[in-house]
Amino acid sequence: MQLRILSSFLLLVCLSVSRSLFAQSFTDPGDTDELAAALVAAMSDEEALAQTFMLGWVGAEPSPLIMDWIRDRHIGGVKIFGWNTGDTLRLAETVGTLQQTALAGKLKIPLLVATDQEGGWIRHVKGATSETPGNMAIGASGYPRDAYLSGYYIGRELALLGINMNFAPTVDIYTNRASTVIGPRSFGNDPVRAGLLGAAFMKGQQTAGVIATAKHYPGHGDTDLDSHGVLPRINADFDVLWDRELIPYRILARENIPAIMSGHLSFPNTQAGSAPASLSSWFLQDILRGRIGFRGLVITDDLMMNGATAWAGSLSQAAKQALLSGNDIVMLSKTPSLWDPVWTSLLASMRQEPAFRERVQDAARRIVAVKLEHLRGETAVPYVPNLAKVEAGLPDPEGSRFFLDLAARSVTILKGKEDVKNVFPLTTERAGKVFLAGQYLDFFSAGRAAYPGASAYWYTSEPGAIEEMLSYARRADTVIFCLSDAEGLGVLRSLRNLGKRVIVFSVLSPVYLDQVSWVDGALAVYSYAPESFVAGFSSMLGRIPAQGQLPLQALPGDGRPGS
Template sequence: MIPRRFLVIPVLLCLAGTLFGLDFNSPGTPEELSRALVDEMTDEEALAQTFMLGWVGATPSPLIMDWIRDRNIGGVKIFGWNTDNTLQLAETVGNLQEKALEGRLGIPLFVATDQEGGWIRHVKGATSETPGNMAIGASGYPMDAYYSGYYIGRELALLGINMNFAPTVDLYTNRDSTLIGSRAFGDDPVKAGILGAAFVKGHRDAGVIATAKHYPGHGDTDLDSHGVLPKIDASFDVLWNRELVPYRMLSKEGIPAIMSGHLAFPMTPSGSTPASLSSWFLKDILRDKIGFTGLVITDDLMMNGATMSAGSLSRAAKEALLAGNDIVMLSKTPNMNDVIWRYLAASMETDAVFRECVRDAARRILKAKLEFLRGGTAVAYIPDLDKVRTGIPDPEGSAFFLDLAARSVTLVESPGDDSVFPLLPEDAGSVLLAGQFREFFSAGKAAFPDALSYWYSPSQGTAEMLRYARQADTIIFCLSDEAGLRVLQNLRSLGKRVVVFSVLSPVYLDTVPWIDGAVAVYSYAAESFIAGFSAILGRFPAKGTIPFPLHEPRWTDPHG
């Protein structure tokens, strides 16, 4: 029996709501107040809390403002098409929150984005370009993961963004995956869990809610769930000891949110149902077996991986909530009376199970908002534009990210030959820089001032590049993808010294054993190019290690 004294506070909260107007700033613990607020809500108000919507354009559309003012939706998602002007974005976030706080219960928005670091950086403008997850995996230091999360989080917090869909803890299991690649810490599940936990702690100290993704793991497929539903042939035993390890570790560390992925695992009881719509994955495994107690958020429901399975967007949204998601994310703003809203609102009237699922989700959402969006360490609802001007890019973060880029640089020697490194200008002879990134050429010219530069295009022929290459003693070739690999292969027959400057995933180095050496960096941030050329010149010892075995195409358990 519950002691009577524990029943007093909820009763008082309900009474306060009647007498004094219950709202988000009323006294009470997050657990108590979230229950009281949901009890105060209509079904439609509870349903609105489960919606996270995006919009197209730099400024909010009238439609997204209508959803906030008239429906009091729970969150908005910032995409890359919203973010070129940093100050304008900060003003936009402030306007959105002001409108939300005018609602009957004064509930602020979750303002979310994808700022993973490295390759995925939805908030552009003046924000830092960082070395990214694979660079952290190459350095191997949890400290680097912590400070990456901290400095990325500090910039987001200044912009009023209080939730980030990071860290990515997918494993680099399938080497053909171009979707994951350098977004992964590597292929070791325990290291991914350790580094992911450190990143989450950095976000927490910056006031930002971290969200691990893409549960239960997007790393063992070369398909992209934006266009199709990837089917991954892995048994549950394999998943439990591989892809799910980071989530098991992060759940014990109190990760506040997890994103569910549109991925099917036919060898599990979930069958062909996407994990994002599967109660087996979300309730039986994530909630009951792993013990996760935070929020579950869908990846964009407008991706084909979700809608193709459910048959329609509205059915996908209902299935997602029934399966155990708390928030359904839509990258575009539906019309106010779009079929998705009408279908879900009608379902709450006729389906008692669905109604209970939605109200439970609203309670968890409000509890998380009360825990993270109130108090002295919470992200300010209305950004201070002066602080945005002086704090983005973060001055301390800029110095740290250059250090991280240097710690992660990896030199790959040609097997059996004398080392080509350090490669000094007086030893290199005439140098040709062949690449596709402006920062590659600027850092390369700083290292080799007399070098010729050639911007190659995979869609054009290689005759002109070969003409330049024949005149050079050393060719430093920037390689980042398969198209570039095909261009690189044309240099083999020239008999020149060829050094590859690998950017993003260094997986392609496995296919060019004939080169004289390579340097690997893991993003196309300017700091990574500077660090890479400094390592080529021998200005510091490059101690980074590629965080997956180059000569093993699939994952093997490093712990036996």
């Protein structure tokens, strides 16, 4: 009897092991890690290497070349950029076509379909999707629930389109006020708050079925340079990074975020030396995996950015170094030819270098495991979008109401409410003749709705244009100037000595307000979404309270428009 029981037990174990070892496809049942290992064991070197590739393509329709990479090479993922997304329905059809092609492979492994839909300023999937107030507005509201619901509604829209991975949240700390690359993409300059809001955003996306990806590790907020064009050098030492830029990643790793994007950033005062963090095993393996304890996917920022390729010497060398350093996915914004050196050199290295082959297989196992965990089951993003649901669900009706509420909660009055002049609320009677100067159509629309009869002028920095703007301003009692960048700051200064009431309506980053302490009133919103302009003018009129707090409290001049 005992022998029969033992025999039955051993038979069950053998059958279980055999199902894992000889897995036929992605749809097989079984333990995630065991099935991922079995699927990778069934792959050729080419198929394992292809899982580490995430490629973009140019145009609304999928190019023949990207289809070749999916059908013949079985790449692991595609990245959707703004140039692919003008027509929302066409994008949904495209995603369905790409996934059907991938699922026709022998192992039936779906694609990771990724994009950058951070909210606010960065919104690669345009068309019918929601424009949102963005991360800095969430930082100004201060509510983790706003972060959660932002992630949820953004994720819900992406899921309708078949997009199952989002390169968000951005958890870069707004350390350098001169940063124009990060700016309002940041939650602010408090690292603990950024980590907590980032974790809430991640949870919201995951509830919608979308894989969250934090970026740009280890932190892009302490430089005014753009890694698309150069390799920024950030002089912070490791102790500073550990207690500042790395805090959000320490929080997110404990919350089991499934993916992190590595940034092309150099930290010469750390053990990484001059190497980009994206190509540094010290940053990716010793710190991120070893000390922080992150267990998910590591994905490079676009390897075609100069910040990576210039240091490595070539794209193929950058790709190899990226994998050796600990990245699991190499992301390329354009589609290389099938026999490009970025492919042939990596494949040759797999066949000639056992350690590199093992590293690629390890990456492939991790990629497949994440797919098994997130791309199967009732809550997973559909492989082929339902076009009727896309038409009915974009923009998300519930999301639209929420984003308007968030815009209202985040409006921040920085000057003119509780000082000597007490400008706000600026009713139509108090405002008198209003002149609107700006560069956004939605600013003019919302401004004229708030102050009927207001005159308006689309300003430029040209000398003749400035004089023309001043001629309108001289006829007004109140000038409301929309400020969003350094060029606008120069134009705004021309209004200083007119003797008129000047109100600044700041959008995107509020840091330029530091230099205009002479204005009578200043109000900040953090996006150029229509809802943000409506909310800002509603607060200006006193119809809704301005509850937002500037999310840059640790910097000089916070809570007032500087000096």
